[in-house]
Amino acid sequence: MSVKPSDVKATLSFSDGTPAVEFPLYKGTIGPDVIDIRSLYGKTGKFTYDPGFMSTAACNSSITYIDGDKGELLYRGYPIEQLAVNCDFLETCYLLLNGELPNAAEKDKFVDTVTHHTMVNEQMQYFFRGFRRDAHPMAVLVASVGALSAFYHDSLDINDPHHREVSAIRLIAKLPTLVAMAYKYSVGQPFVYPRNDLSYSANFMRMMFAVPAEDYKTNDVMVRAMDRIFILHADHEQNASTSTVRLSGSSGANPFACIAAGIACLWGPAHGGANEAALSMLEEINRNGGVAKIGEFVKQVKDKNSGVKLMGFGHRVYKNYDPRAKLMRETTHEVLNALGLHDDPLFKLAMALEKVALEDEYFVTRKLYPNVDFYSGIVQRAIGIPTALFTGIFALARTVGWIAQWNEMISDPEQKIGRPRQLFIGSQSRSVPPMNARK
Ligand code: CMC
Numbered sequence: 001m002s003v004k005p006s007d008v009k010a011t012l013s014f015s016d017g018t019p020a021v022e023f024p025l026y027k028g029t030i031g032p033d034v035i036d037i038r039s040l041y042g043k044t045g046k047f048t049y050d051p052g053f054m055s056t057a058a059c060n061s062s063i064t065y066i067d068g069d070k071g072e073l074l075y076r077g078y079p080i081e082q083l084a085v086n087c088d089f090l091e092t093c094y095l096l097l098n099g100e101l102p103n104a105a106e107k108d109k110f111v112d113t114v115t116h117h118t119m120v121n122e123q124m125q126y127f128f129r130g131f132r133r134d135a136h137p138m139a140v141l142v143a144s145v146g147a148l149s150a151f152y153h154d155s156l157d158i159n160d161p162h163h164r165e166v167s168a169i170r171l172i173a174k175l176p177t178l179v180a181m182a183y184k185y186s187v188g189q190p191f192v193y194p195r196n197d198l199s200y201s202a203n204f205m206r207m208m209f210a211v212p213a214e215d216y217k218t219n220d221v222m223v224r225a226m227d228r229i230f231i232l233h234a235d236h237e238q239n240a241s242t243s244t245v246r247l248s249g250s251s252g253a254n255p256f257a258c259i260a261a262g263i264a265c266l267w268g269p270a271h272g273g274a275n276e277a278a279l280s281m282l283e284e285i286n287r288n289g290g291v292a293k294i295g296e297f298v299k300q301v302k303d304k305n306s307g308v309k310l311m312g313f314g315h316r317v318y319k320n321y322d323p324r325a326k327l328m329r330e331t332t333h334e335v336l337n338a339l340g341l342h343d344d345p346l347f348k349l350a351m352a353l354e355k356v357a358l359e360d361e362y363f364v365t366r367k368l369y370p371n372v373d374f375y376s377g378i379v380q381r382a383i384g385i386p387t388a389l390f391t392g393i394f395a396l397a398r399t400v401g402w403i404a405q406w407n408e409m410i411s412d413p414e415q416k417i418g419r420p421r422q423l424f425i426g427s428q429s430r431s432v433p434p435m436n437a438r439k
Pocket of ligand 1: 236239269270271272273274301308309310311312313314315316317366368371372373
């Protein structure tokens with residue numbers, strides 16, 4: 001770790017006479033200081049207890065920074081608002097992977113390399129055919145991304161920086177192909193091979209929507225919107241799926257297996273599955289009366305016994321408007337206008353619901369604001385992405401963040417296998433009773 005301990009020390013004292021112990025304190029470049037408690041168990045025989053990592057930094061990182069109170073998101077120091085407007089997704093990938101934005105020559109080379117890795121081994125087609133047509137795309141993605149490790153043996157040595165780079169490129173390049181294949185398979189259409197004359201996002205849209213029977217022309221507004229969705233989802237520091245990738249990678253597992261683990265974690269409705277859940281929620285309110293029923297729905301959300309949540313609202317880190325949500329709302333507007341859907345009932349409903357929630361004491365006191373998923377479903381639906389594929393799109397975009405974080409971890413000389421401790425509250429040691437003595 002390049003960070004040095006500050007002059008300040010943290011002292012932990014006990015009320016039972018155990019002598020106080022001192023710990024070093026580190027200052028990051030921005031953000032809260034951290035107390036280095038690695039020697040705690042050795043010094044005291046005690047662990048800390050922090051389920052959900054509410055106050056625990058599990059690693060040091062120089063990739064992404066979130067200021068949840070300000071609603072600020074930086075990739076390698078650059079605000080997301082500037083990247084979303086001035087850069088495309090592959091430039092953002094280069095930045096996340098390498099730490100700096102590419103110059104023109106570096107960008108050309110990177111784009112060329114990614115473009116020339118977009119095909120997947122032809123054998124993957126047969127692998128896909130084993131799935132039911134109605135399989136959830138995330139089930140298909142977990143399996144097919146994990147299966148990549150069975151196809152690309154030549155880039156699996158995690159201690160070789162060149163292998164790691166090749167695997168990173170392969171994953172970024174092949175995820176759009178696999179996501180599009182998962183979609184094509186689900187609708188019974190032939191797989192569409194990638195085309196090297198198209199941009200990353202245009203190529204993805206073509207693989208999704210082209211059919212062999214006719215020409216397919218990409219729409220610039222939709223391609224730009226897709227690219228922005230990718231940029232906004234590219235990384236988000238130590239969230240659940242990224243931490244899953246790091247934890248999987250800490251054992252020395254190969255990158256394809258680690259990213260498959262990240263995809264599995266992302267699938268959950270509290271994480272990447274929230275975009276699908278948010279759109280289903282809006283559709284249901286719309287079916288049951290629309291804007292007029294917002295009050296009733298919000299009442300249900302506030303009732304802790306109802307089990308109903310306002311999906312697309314709230315975040316562990318953001319206690320202010322998620323900056324990605326603002327950009328996503330802007331993109332939703334652009335896409336709906338371009339498609340002549342100014343009166344889209346779900347968009348109107350979402351804006352009305354947002355307004356009610358932002359003025360409601362329940363949401364205000366808990367600092368619950370829209371997150372990236374609140375609007376992303378509406379824009380993806382308008383583009384023609386089926387709801388079940390939303391989280392797959394998130395996985396596609398987040399792959400670069402996962403792989404950048406995985407690479408950072410492997411390159412860190414202080415890296416150790418991740419092994420949390422526990423507060424054990426079960427039975428103490430006891431003897432196995434014979435069968436006839438058991439209750
Ligand atoms: N609707 C209603 N109440 C909520 C919501 C919500 N969406 N989110 C949080 N709360 C309440 C929660 O019940 C709790 O209330 P109380 O203090 O009375 O018990 C309080 O707000 C704090 O919530 P928490 O669950 O302790 O917060 P957390 O940091 O553990 O959870 C979260 C964060 C994102 C899982 C949660 O806000 C949530 O489930 N939101 C809906 C799902 C969602 O939109 N997820 C996408 C996250 S952004 C994309 C991503 O990174 O994957």
